[in-house]
Amino acid sequence: xxxxxxxxxxxxxxxxxxxxxxxxxxxxxxxxxxxxxxxxxxxxxxxxxxxxxxxxxxxxxxxxxxxxxxxxxxxxxxxxxxxxxxxxxxxxxxxxxxxxxxxxxxxxxxxxxxxxxxxxxxxxxxxxxxxxxxxxxxxxxxxxxxxxxxxxxxxxxxxxxxxxxxxxxxxxxxxxxxxxxxxxxxxxxxxxxxxxxxxxxxxxxxxxxxxxxxxxxxxxxxxxxxxxxxxxxxxxxxxxxxxxxxxxxxxxxxxxxxxxxxxxxxxxxxxxxxxxxxxxxxxxxxxxxxxxxxxxxxxxxxxxxxxxxxxxxxxxxxxxxxxxxxxxxxxxxxxxxxxxxxxxxxxxxxxxxxxxxxxxxxxxxxxx
Numbered sequence: 456x457x458x459x460x461x462x463x464x465x466x467x468x469x470x471x472x473x474x475x476x477x478x479x480x481x482x483x484x485x486x487x488x489x490x491x492x493x494x495x496x497x498x499x500x501x502x503x504x505x506x507x508x509x510x511x512x513x514x515x516x517x518x519x520x521x522x523x524x525x526x527x528x529x530x531x532x533x534x535x536x537x538x539x540x541x542x543x544x545x546x547x548x549x550x551x552x553x554x555x556x557x558x559x560x561x562x563x564x565x566x567x568x569x570x571x572x573x574x575x576x577x578x579x580x581x582x583x584x585x586x587x588x589x590x591x592x593x594x595x596x597x598x599x600x601x602x603x604x605x606x607x608x609x610x611x612x613x614x615x616x617x618x619x620x621x622x623x624x625x626x627x628x629x630x631x632x633x634x635x636x637x638x639x640x641x642x643x644x645x646x647x648x649x650x651x652x653x654x655x656x657x658x659x660x661x662x663x664x665x666x667x668x669x670x671x672x673x674x675x676x677x678x679x680x681x682x683x684x685x686x687x688x689x690x691x692x693x694x695x696x697x698x699x700x701x702x703x704x705x706x707x708x709x710x711x712x713x714x715x716x717x718x719x720x721x722x723x724x725x726x727x728x729x730x731x732x733x734x735x736x737x738x739x740x741x742x743x744x745x746x747x748x749x750x751x752x753x754x755x756x757x758x759x760x761x762x763x764x765x766x767x768x769x770x771x772x773x774x775x776x777x778x779x780x781x782x783x784x785x786x787x788x789x790x791x792x793x794x795x796x797x798x799x800x801x802x803x804x805x806x807x808x809x810x811x812x813x814x815x816x817x818x819x820x821x822x823x
Contacts, residue, residue, distance in 0.1 A: 533747025535714030548608025550741025556719025586716015656725025670755030
């Protein structure tokens with residue numbers, strides 16, 4: 456307990472939803488201010504940059520579907536990572552798991568004997584399975600030899616990226632692509648349906664929303680969810696209660712990797728209709744999904760607004776590139792600042808701040 460001026464600061468192990476929202480909004484506001492400094496250094500007035508972003512996204516009805524389209528993979532990846540992070544399995548490998556899902560879907564679309572009606576279900580099943588297996592490798596390495604999953608999942612991202620490059624330049628190189636790094640186009644039966652004239656592939660959007668709801672129910676209403684929460688909040692208590700770490704770690708690895716694999720299926724079956732180089736399949740969605748999960752503050756349902764916020768950031772990058780001739784990678788700078796401020800705000804999240812008057816009478820508390 457510490458008093459700072461008129462405020463009394465005490466530990467808060469269980470912050471309320473309202474306090475979490477306030478801290479998250481403060482972190483986002485801090486990131487916006489810091490990003491304004493980056494825009495200014497680039498020669499663009501921050502207010503001009505933010506006005507351009509708003510006019511190109513919120514105020515342009517043609518841009519809103521793009522925001523949703525960018526949010527689809529972020530929602531799947533983010534809601535899956537929430538489960539992993541709740542069990543303290545630090546899965547940084549969603550980028551590689553997205554690529555694994557895309558590879559599996561391509562294999563089914565181009566080389567499987569499935570009838571046309573079963574192509575899309577088969578692609579989603581294969582994408583989920585390979586994404587889950589890709590995440591299971593670091594989970595087994597951690598459980599068997601204690602290898603830290605931050606390092607192993609990160610390194611597997613590079614393995615997946617180079618694997619995709621080898622496929623599109625080698626055995627899966629398209630026969631009619633004149634030297635470009637593409638596979639052949641998928642048959643039309645393997646194309647996901649779109650919403651109207653937009654590029655929103657609604658089956659993957661429905662999967663993402665359903666996955667967030669599933670994750671919330673899993674955490675709050677099931678035995679496995681209880682074990683995940685206990686494992687994440689107090690591993691010693693989980694061990695004392697007889698909760699097997701092997702089961703919870705493997706479960707969250709499979710679920711988070713599978714969700715990222717589904718995102719990869721959506722990108723190749725809904726947008727590109729072929730496998731191409733890694734940077735074209737995923738524009739950093741695996742890494743941005745970490746931000747989505749962090750913004751969700753441990754609640755899979757919180758990944759829904761978080762994913763749409765990050766979808767807005769990605770779309771804003773396109774807008775600033777066209778309207779202000781700024782490099783698209785400025786969105787990476789903003790994402791980095793956002794993560795920095797969110798991580799930096801974590802200690803504030805775990806504090807209860809009360810305003811006291813005189814000898815200690817309470818007038819306001821952060822957890823109210």
